[in-house]
Amino acid sequence: MNNQLIIIYSLLERLEKKYFSDETIRLAIIEKNISKQNKLEFVESLCQTVITSLNFGNYKRATKYLVLADAFCEKFLSAKS
């Protein structure tokens, strides 16, 4: 199995665990925080794009979208924000 694929996929799982856990989704639904829900959907679409680019073997594109998702989550979904 390709090393690049393993690394990017493992980093994506860590990102989802950190910013995209079940608790954050439940809180956004209970609080009816629509802006947060929209951000979560955006992050989810970014993660899906990373998975599709991994399926097509485009590791460069997957890296870009992964870094973008990390930056977005750090800016809008972290506890600091």
Added chain:
Amino acid sequence: MNSKETQLSLSFCGALAAVLLMSAPVSQTIALAGSGTAFVISVFCFYGGISKYFSDKEKQTDNFAQQVFQLQNRSAEKFKEISETITNLESSIKTPLNSISETLTNMSGVIKNINVTAKNIGDNFETLNNSAEKIVEGIDDLAESEYSVKKSLNSVSETLTNMSDVIKNINVTAENIESHGEKFRNLNKTAKEILEGIETLSESVNNISELQEEFQQLTAAINRQEQFYKTTLEQCNAMNSKDVELIENLAKKLQ
């Protein structure tokens, strides 16, 4: 002159005198007298002949005794010679007799064998008789089959007559076909053209085979190009040094 001749001559003279006297044309008395004298003469002649015969006989007996004695001596000598020759003959005959006896014994063996072969021949004749009876039965069957063959021949003759009618019809159709000779000639021409077309087709098939080889070479080249494209694409899609740095930083963050 010997005794037999004298006796015959005297008796002949007496009989001649008696006949001459009996046949003479004289009276009966003279005839009787002639016959009487003839009888007397014949009696005397007969007596003389008999006496002469006995005297000659006595002389002959004396001579015979001497001749017999000589003959006895000669016969004794001859007997001795014959006995010697017989002994020689016996000694000479013994060996061929022995050989003859051996051949006879061999012949008896041969005759026994001949008897055995004769018995075998008899047995063979019995088998031949049996086979001849079977052949006779087969001949009866053949007669029946001949009858059936005759029937079938009659049917065959009928079919032949029918066949002759059919052949007549075929002749008529053949004449009609001959009338269509021009059409057949045109067909031959078209067939020749088709053959030429087939030849050209075969040439084109050969060209196609050459093209197929070229196509195979082209497909091989395309496959090589595709492989090259895949490798270049992988190289393009692979992460470069900047991407690696970004990933390393991200990994540090997400630890």
